[in-house]
Every structure is written in structure tokens, then in C-alpha cells.
Amino acid sequence: MAPKHQAPRGTRDLLPDETARWRWVEDRARGVLERYGYGEIRTPMFEDFELFARTSGESSDVVQKEMYRFKDLGDRDLALRPEFTAGVMRAYLEHGLGGRTRVHRLWSAGPVFRYGRPQKGRWRQFSQINCELIGSPAPGADVEVITLFVDLYQAWGFRDLTVLVNSVGQPASRRAYGEALRQWLAPVHERLGADSRQRLVSNPLRVLDTKDEAEHALFRELGAMPRLLDHVDAEDRAHWDAVLAGLDDAGIAYEVDHGLVRGLDYYTRTAFEVHDRSLGAQSALGGGGRYDGLIELLDGPPTPGVGFAIGLDRVLLVLEERGLATGGGEVVCVVAMDGTRAAAGALVRELRREFTVEHDVETRGFGAQMKAAGKSGARFLVIVGEEEWAHGRVALKDSKLGTQETVTRAELADRLRARVTRTEDRP
Ligand code: HAM
Numbered sequence: 322m323a324p325k326h327q328a329p330r331g332t333r334d335l336l337p338d339e340t341a342r343w344r345w346v347e348d349r350a351r352g353v354l355e356r357y358g359y360g361e362i363r364t365p366m367f368e369d370f371e372l373f374a375r376t377s378g379e380s381s382d383v384v385q386k387e388m389y390r391f392k393d394l395g396d397r398d399l400a401l402r403p404e405f406t407a408g409v410m411r412a413y414l415e416h417g418l419g420g421r422t423r424v425h426r427l428w429s430a431g432p433v434f435r436y437g438r439p440q441k442g443r444w445r446q447f448s449q450i451n452c453e454l455i456g457s458p459a460p461g462a463d464v465e466v467i468t469l470f471v472d473l474y475q476a477w478g479f480r481d482l483t484v485l486v487n488s489v490g491q492p493a494s495r496r497a498y499g500e501a502l503r504q505w506l507a508p509v510h511e512r513l514g515a516d517s518r519q520r521l522v523s524n525p526l527r528v529l530d531t532k533d534e535a536e537h538a539l540f541r542e543l544g545a546m547p548r549l550l551d552h553v554d555a556e557d558r559a560h561w562d563a564v565l566a567g568l569d570d571a572g573i574a575y576e577v578d579h580g581l582v583r584g585l586d587y588y589t590r591t592a593f594e595v596h597d598r599s600l601g602a603q604s605a606l607g608g609g610g611r612y613d614g615l616i617e618l619l620d621g622p623p624t625p626g627v628g629f630a631i632g633l634d635r636v637l638l639v640l641e642e643r644g645l646a647t648g649g650g651e652v653v654c655v656v657a658m659d660g661t662r663a664a665a666g667a668l669v670r671e672l673r674r675e676f677t678v679e680h681d682v683e684t685r686g687f688g689a690q691m692k693a694a695g696k697s698g699a700r701f702l703v704i705v706g707e708e709e710w711a712h713g714r715v716a717l718k719d720s721k722l723g724t725q726e727t728v729t730r731a732e733l734a735d736r737l738r739a740r741v742t743r744t745e746d747r748p
Contacts, residue, residue: 331445378586442603464567
């Protein structure tokens with residue numbers, strides 16, 4: 322019988338094996354972020370609902386359908402964060418960071434919440450790594466951020482990623498483009514779903530973001546889609562050209578995707594995403610872009626910014642499917658005999674200062690311990706036999722190399738140190 326309580330729909334538990342893989346992914350990312358000079362910022366998991374409503378855009382799915390909005394006992398209108406950017410900008414203004422140094426590089430990681438229909442790659446509680454470079458309008462900032470984005474995936478073992486890029490212009494050019502989209506879609510207007518028809522009025526770009534395959538088929542029927550890039554002004558065009566040139570110089574593989582619009586409304590100029598087809602409908606592994614009007618929208622001074630978020634659950638899903646991110650470090654299993662239990666106990670404690678060590682706590686017989694060690698998948702087996710121990714020695718078996726040798730107690734740690742592949746060393 323299923324237990325009465327289960328994790329809420331769209332959430333899940335990470336058991337130790339999985340957590341080990343997550344930690345590996347997070348640790349790798351932390352190293353890259355530190356080397357890029359990003360500082361970690363931790364903001365609350367909930368904020369005023371109004372903060373998200375203002376920044377994500379009233380017509381976005383995130384605000385319209387996906388917010389975990391609630392009243393607390395003090396009748397405050399709050400929401401669990403559906404993303405990091407809004408909270409990070411709030412904190413940037415609240416702490417007057419703009420007045421200290423001009424450019425800030427900030428990253429965060431942790432759970433975010435969106436009420437969507439759970440499916441492969443889509444959870445209601447999921448985790449993001451989020452990066453923001455605040456204070457620079459220069460195309461070089463976009464290039465750095467996209468380079469960091471790609472380097473994070475590289476550090477996790479992804480190869481041959483292609484970044485999709487587009488320019489989403491400015492509110493004025495988007496309005497002009499919206500008009501062009503309305504005209505383009507007019508012949509199929511009656512065949513669009515209710516959601517898209519509504520969006521055609523409130524925010525036509527959102528129509529391109531539809532998850533409905535039938536609508537994408539309609540778009541293909543219509544042929545050449547108007548391009549936002551044809552509507553951007555000269556400055557935006559120059560910025561775009563400079564970003565692409567910078568990506569070329571950096572050797573970043575990208576593809577221009579004229580249909581790329583982001584799910585949040587605050588973007589200006591550069592927008593980018595990476596996808597992995599193995600994920601099916603929820604294929605975005607991460608995305609971001611420039612948001613030059615966002616801080617002003619929060620009543621701050623005009624401050625440009627560019628950033629991205631990576632969905633860690635999807636990254637882990639792909640890595641697990643490909644057998645990458647294998648998780649915890651290598652384990653040493655110490656097996657004792659009746660006469661060496663106390664000595665083995667002391668040895669275990671000593672080794673645990675440096676290595677991951679398992680041993681029996683139930684005074685089971687030698688045979689049972691050996692069987693358990695075999696099952697545990699530990700790479701190293703240290704057998705503290707009575708006779709060898711009397712001569713200050715133990716047997717060391719290495720299942721990876723297929724070797725067995727007798728080493729002195731003093732040599733043991735050195736020998737293990739030379740062979741253990743640590744989690745952080747893995748390619
Ligand atoms: P976003 O595209 O909404 O951007 O989300 C980033 C990533 O989060 C997606 O590419 C996807 O991998 C993951 N994700 C989104 N929804 C789900 C879900 N329901 N389940 C699992 N993973 C999901 C942002 O959030 C922006 N704040 C990024 C940004 C930062 N732009 C500028 N700065």
C-alpha cells in the first residue's frame with residue numbers, strides 16, 4: 322500500500338546517491354563561477370508578489386498561471402520566487418550596490434517554484450544556478466556572460482553545445498514587431514488556441530513561445546516569419562553585431578534563432594538559450610539575456626544588466642541519461658576479524674580524516690563483512706587480518722586495478738592517496 326503522505330506533486334526527494342551527483346554538479350559550477358570573479362548572493366525564497374508581477378510581465382505564464390502566491394498571517398501578499406533575477410535586483414537596490422562599484426557580478430543557486438503541469442524535465446520545485454552581470458551596457462558584458470554560460474556546461478562534460486541567440490530589441494521595436502506578427506498570423510487567427518489569441522492582443526511575441534506543437538505547425542505553414550531583428554534600431558543593431566563578433570572571437574558556437582523569445586518580459590537586446598533534444602518538450606537547459614530596463618522598472622536609476630539561469634534538474638537528467646556525473650567519491654571498505662576489531666576501528670577513524678570509509682558496526686563475521694563489501698561497490702578493500710596485523714600490515718585490494726598487495730599500516734594512507742580519484746578531480 323502506498324504510504325499516506327507523498328512528496329507534493331511536482332516535487333521530489335533527492336536520496337543520497339542523487340545528492341552526491343548534485344553536489345558534484347554544484348561544486349564544479351562553484352569553481353567556474355569563482356574563477357570568473359562572481360560573488361554569491363543569497364536572497365529570500367519568497368518576496369512581495371508585486372515584485373515578480375512587475376518584473377516578469379503581467380502577460381507572462383509565470384505571473385498569470387505559475388506563481389505560488391499566498392497571504393501570510395499578517396495579510397501580506399507574497400509569492401515563492403519563480404526565478405532569481407527579480408530578487409537579486411531588489412537586493413541590489415536595497416543595499417545600494419550601484420553606488421559602490423559600477424559593475425557587479427553576482428551568482429545564486431537554489432530552489433525556485435513554478436506551478437506548471439509536471440512532466441519530464443518540468444517540476445514545480447526545481448533548482449537554478451543564476452548569474453547576473455549588472456552595470457555594463459557593453460557588448461563585451463554579453464559575451465562574457467554567454468562564455469561563462471557555455472563554460473559551466475563544459476565543466477559538467479557537455480560538448481558540442483550550440484547557443485541559440487536573438488535580439489529582442491526594445492519595447493518600441495517590439496511593438497512594431499508585434500504588429501508585423503499580427504499581420505503574419507491573421508490568415509490562421511481562427512485556428513490559434515484561445516491562449517494565443519488572447520496573447521495576440523496583450524503581447525504578440527508570447528505567441529511564438531507557445532508550447533502547442535499544432536501551433537508551431539501552423540507557423541511553418543505560414544512560411545517566412547517576420548524577424549524582430551528587422552525592426553530593431555541602429556544602436557541595437559550595432560550592439561547585436563558586436564555581440565556576434567565577440568562570440569566569434571571567443572570561439573563560441575551559436576546559431577541565430579529569429580523565433581527565440583524568452584518566457585519573461587524584462588529582456589532587451591540579446592536573448593539566448595541552450596536546448597537538449599533528449600528532454601522532449603521541456604528542452605531548455607538554460608537561458609538568459611540582457612535586461613537594461615529592469616532596475617528602472619523597480620524605481621532604480623537606469624542600470625543595464627545581463628544574466629542567465631540554468632535549470633539544474635534538467636542538467637542532471639541529461640547527465641544521468643548519458644552516464645556522466647557519477648556522484649560520490651571512491652570508497653574504502655575496511656574489513657576486520659574477531660581479533661582485530663578494535664585495531665580496525667582505530668584505523669577507520671584515522672582514515673576517515675581523509676577518505677570515505679565504510680566498516681561494519683554490527684560485529685558480523687568475516688564472511689558477512691566481505692559479502693557486504695562486495696555489494697557496496699567500494700573500490701578499495703582493506704583487510705585487517707590477525708596474522709598480518711601482528712606484523713603491522715594489512716591487505717589492500719583495489720577492484721579497479723584488479724590488484725592485491727600487503728602494505729604496512731604506515732604506507733596505507735599514502736598508497737590510497739596516490740590512487741583515489743576524488744570527486745573534484747573527475748573530468
Ligand atoms: P528561465 O528561462 O525562465 O529564465 O529559466 C531558466 C531555466 O530554468 C530554463 O532554461 C530551464 O532549464 C529551467 N526551468 C524553468 N522552468 C522549469 C521547471 N518547471 N522545471 C525544471 N526546470 C525549469 C529565468 O529564470 C531568468 N531569471 C534567467 C535570467 C537571469 N535572465 C537574466 N538573468
